[in-house]
Amino acid sequence: MTLTLTDVTLTYPDGGTRLTALDRVSLHVAAGTLTAVVGPSGSGKSSLLAVAATLVTPDRGRVVVAGTETTGLGGAEKAALRRERVGIVFQQPNLLPSLTAVEQVLVMAHLSAGPARAARARARELLDAVGLADKADRRPHELSGGQRQRVNIARALMNEPAVLLVDEPTSALDHERGAAVLDLLAALTRERSTATVLVTHDRAHLDRVDGTVTMRDGRLTAHAPA
Numbered sequence: 001m002t003l004t005l006t007d008v009t010l011t012y013p014d015g016g017t018r019l020t021a022l023d024r025v026s027l028h029v030a031a032g033t034l035t036a037v038v039g040p041s042g043s044g045k046s047s048l049l050a051v052a053a054t055l056v057t058p059d060r061g062r063v064v065v066a067g068t069e070t071t072g073l074g075g076a077e078k079a080a081l082r083r084e085r086v087g088i089v090f091q092q093p094n095l096l097p098s099l100t101a102v103e104q105v106l107v108m109a110h111l112s113a114g115p116a117r118a119a120r121a122r123a124r125e126l127l128d129a130v131g132l133a134d135k136a137d138r139r140p141h142e143l144s145g146g147q148r149q150r151v152n153i154a155r156a157l158m159n160e161p162a163v164l165l166v167d168e169p170t171s172a173l174d175h176e177r178g179a180a181v182l183d184l185l186a187a188l189t190r191e192r193s194t195a196t197v198l199v200t201h202d203r204a205h206l207d208r209v210d211g212t213v214t215m216r217d218g219r220l221t222a223h224a225p226a
């Protein structure tokens with residue numbers, strides 16, 4: 001399953017005029033591949049992620065998420081598509097302070113149907129996949145920043161998303177931990193065949209990704225193999 005944006009334009013109101021955040025952006029991400037989007041602050045990276053996540057509707061262009069054309073879908077249909085097909089990893093792990101690692105991952109299971117025991121087994125399997133099998137019962141304050149980010153990644157994978165969208169996952173981490181999180185994302189992308197997009201300021205670690213695109217003033221200016 002893939003993610004495809006075609007000629008996507010997004011504007012925001014800006015005083016009496018409109019600010020163009022995305023200017024005819026096209027991007028195709030195949031299953032099992034990881035694409036990094038780099039570019040300066042304000043260039044449109046978060047806007048690209050928001051459109052890919054169907055959280056923001058573009059003015060023009062097409063967004064196809066795992067085979068579903070999202071143009072014309074209503075809010076409830078988009079919410080269902082996000083829940084079933086899209087995993088989102090935010091910049092700062094937004095974990096709930098009172099829940100253990102395994103409970104954080106299980107929160108996603110409550111959003112979809114299925115037996116509770118199977119969900120618990122899957123949450124544990126995902127924590128194992130992100131290297132936290134022995135930390136499943138810890139609360140966020142008992143985990144390091146890198147470990148919290150791993151819980152965040154496990155949670156995004158709970159509903160077996162086809163598309164994984166990751167916003168600045170290394171911004172709060174040092175170089176070594178940032179590299180480890182990128183290695184993990186690259187491995188999970190391949191193992192779980194997700195179409196993964198990673199937005200980052202940080203040009204370090206891009207040797208781990210399958211391709212890099214550069215945003216500048218709302219346009220994709222380059223597409224080079226990593």
Ligand SMILES: Nc1ncnc2c1ncn2[C@@H]1O[C@H](COP(=O)(O)OP(=O)(O)OP(=O)(O)O)[C@@H](O)[C@H]1O
Binds near residue numbers: 012019039042047048
């Ligand atoms: N909700 C909004 N309303 C109006 N303008 C916005 C809104 N969100 C973003 N913008 C503007 O759109 C442009 C692109 O912003 P965006 O957040 O996508 O950039 P970015 O590359 O992710 O930046 P950063 O790296 O700083 O997070 C910027 O000029 C920003 O000021």
